[in-house]
Amino acid sequence: MEITLVGLCKYFVAKDKTVTKAVDNMNLTVPSGKLIALLGPSGCGKSTTLYMIAGLHTPTHGQIFFGDDDVTQVPPEKRGIGLVFQNYALYPHLSVRQNISFPLENERMPKDEINKTVLEMAKLVDIEPYLDRKPNELSGGQQQRVAIARALAKRPKVLLLDEPLSNLDARLRLQTREEIRRIQRETGITTIFVTHDQEEAMSISDEIVVMRQGVIQEIDKPQNVYDNPINLFVAMFLGTPQINVFSGTLHKNKVYIGGNFREKEVVDENNVKSIEYNYEGGNEFYLTDIAIPEGKKAPDKPEKIFVAIRPEGFNAEKLAGNENSEIKQSKEEATKGIIKAKVDLVETIGRDTTLIIEDPTAPKKFFKAIVSADKKIEAGDIVELSVKPHKMYVFNKEGDLI
Amino acid sequence: MLEGKNNWKAWLYLAPALILLGIFSFYPIINSFIIAFIRDYHPVSEVFRQNVENNQALGLSFFTFKNFITVFKNANFEYAIKNTLLIALVSVPISVILALVISVLLISIKKLRGFFQTLFFLPYVTSAMAVAMAFTVLFANNGTASAGISQGPINSVIDSIGLKNGLTNMLDWMNYQESGKESWQAYICVDSSGEIDEDKLSDKYQTYVNLQTLLDLPIEYGDMYAYQTYLADQTDVYNSYRYHFRELGYIDWVGAQATWGSAILVVLTYSIWASLAFKILVFTGGLTSIDKQYYDAAKIDGTSKWRTFWRITVPMMSPLIVYILITSLIGAFKVYTSIVGLFGSGMGPAGSAGLMQTFVGLVYQYLNEGNELIHVGAAAAVILFTIILIITALTNALTKKRVHY
Structure with missing residues (x-):
């Protein structure tokens, strides 16, 4: 029926x-x-x-x-x-x-x-x-x-x-x-x-x-x-653990997490004024080449957005070093969407492991990454994370998918 | 913690309650059981002790069942038993069923629910005496029909809906069942001065024939005049039946001409109405605590209202119903105040004192007669206790299988 x-x-x-x-x-x-x-x-x-x-x-x-x-x-x-x-x-x-x-x-x-x-x-x-x-x-x-x-x-x-x-x-x-x-x-x-x-x-x-x-x-x-x-x-x-949500910025088809844009008035040779936006980032990662759905204009101005990444959407590699090593992340790495971070806590359920990592762009905020237990990652380890693009979603301020 | 040496603390905290209960409950209960079996007990003059001392040689000779026999031989013992049992066994089931029905209806309405709940609860907070006085006004009979005096509201209503003759017949039938007094006498017509009204006699004769047929009694054709003459000669007999000789008029419910039948109907009505309040209070409380999902489930399954009531509401309420049934039965067996309120301490309509006697009334009667009869009062109380015990045990046994805790 x-x-x-x-x-x-x-x-x-x-x-x-x-x-x-x-x-x-x-x-x-x-x-x-x-x-x-x-x-x-x-x-x-x-x-x-x-x-x-x-x-x-x-x-x-x-x-x-x-x-x-x-x-x-x-x-x-x-x-x-x-x-x-x-x-x-x-x-x-x-x-x-x-x-x-x-x-x-x-x-x-x-x-x-x-x-x-x-x-x-x-x-x-x-x-x-x-x-x-x-x-x-x-x-x-x-x-x-x-x-x-x-x-x-x-x-x-x-x-x-x-x-x-x-x-x-x-x-x-x-x-x-x-x-x-x-x-x-x-x-x-x-x-x-x-x-x-x-x-x-x-x-x-x-x-x-x-x-x-x-x-x-x-x-x-x-x-x-x-x-x-x-x-x-x-x-x-949907999903447990819950999807990780980062606040970020969308500018010219690029997604930035953390960092700011600075407005700058520029005058070109024809004396036409326009505003330029320059990214000022630190250790933040940003992810490039997000496709904007057709018919939707990529914003000229940087737009505040939410970036959501499923916990299983990270690839993690353990790096050499210990708890006290300093984390150094190069700008190139950040550009490619690679994050280096220290694992705060590890939750083990046998089949896989949940890493709890402090968000480098927002202190005291943590996100979760699920990786295979075979990686043998423990609390205090330094890991290099990259994002699987199909596990990442970008939403506008109203929460709608872009 | 409570075990061992700290035990005395527990006893200390319990002491005030235990002492008060001991003095005012346990001691009197035990004592009345003892007194009930003692010959010629006298609490003040200590005759009892002297008796014991005098009879020491005779052992337990102060022990006696005489007090119980005195109670059984009381002129109104039969009425006390009959009235008490009737009030308990008729008014309690009726009021329980009525209260349950009213509660279910109350729960199902939204508008004015608070108003009706208050209305039904009012008797609970009203003095029994005040209620009884109101009842005597409601059931007042201000003389015969021909006198043309205004009647109490109940009589007016009965008259206006045309039930006057029917009810009078019924009451006479009840009276016949109760006293064995020949009913047809009620249909010999007397005027207000007590003279027999010969004009009205002939058509009343037909009523007599109808009634005798209804009661399956022999019809003494043509005997009316003879019987009437006989009664007129036998002045004593005539007087003893005096109040039955009346016109088919308004019913005298509680007045001087009230019969056992009319009086007990008023008492039953009073008992049912006055006891509804508490029952409705408990039942509506119980009903609101039944999960609404049971009714939703029943609704989806297409259960009729009637079946929902019997198969869901009643079983779910059964512990409460039995609780109310037993406490009400015990309460009803102690009926006394309402009778005093309706009829005064004579325990009956004026002129027939003791007609509405109850068991507790009997106990009070002995207590009121001074110290001489306290032991008989105690014996009556023991009898009442035994009856209540048996009835409660019976109720428990009968309802056990049907109660779902």
């Missing part, structure tokens, strides 16, 4: 008449049989969107289509959806079996058919041995699976999951998200899944919808969103 949101808005009006736009003009098409993640920080309107699709919230404007049917005014029970709540909302006084059969009893399904469906669902989510237990006798992961079984029992056309993994511990979270993916594949049900955890969203969804303050930022396949963030927010929201 394809879900289409057209100009969907949800405004909340507070007592003092201030209007909060929880969801603003949202247009989205969820292809049939796909798993879509609504991703964003808390308060970005992703759960509100989900509840509007469920029918528990009424949109202020806009329409919701299931297939070709406008369901905007259809009550939740008639939409054919299954909803899994963040804290599962399993009825604590009913056994697992009764919980799963609860929606079926509402439909006055015959007893033996209910039993059959319950068993089938239990098998699907792998909770057969626990059918006669109470929810509080199950682990968080098992409760989550019961909640999914209950949502799927009445064979909905759409499955909605509201932060389904946030109440689980790290290991269970990994396990359960694979489980959700498997169940979704097996049933082929169109699934919308709300999360604030980018890793979760990236790992199991077909497409990610990144939201911020009620507005969709980017919709694409997980890898595409990661590789081509449309703005600084998306770039910063």
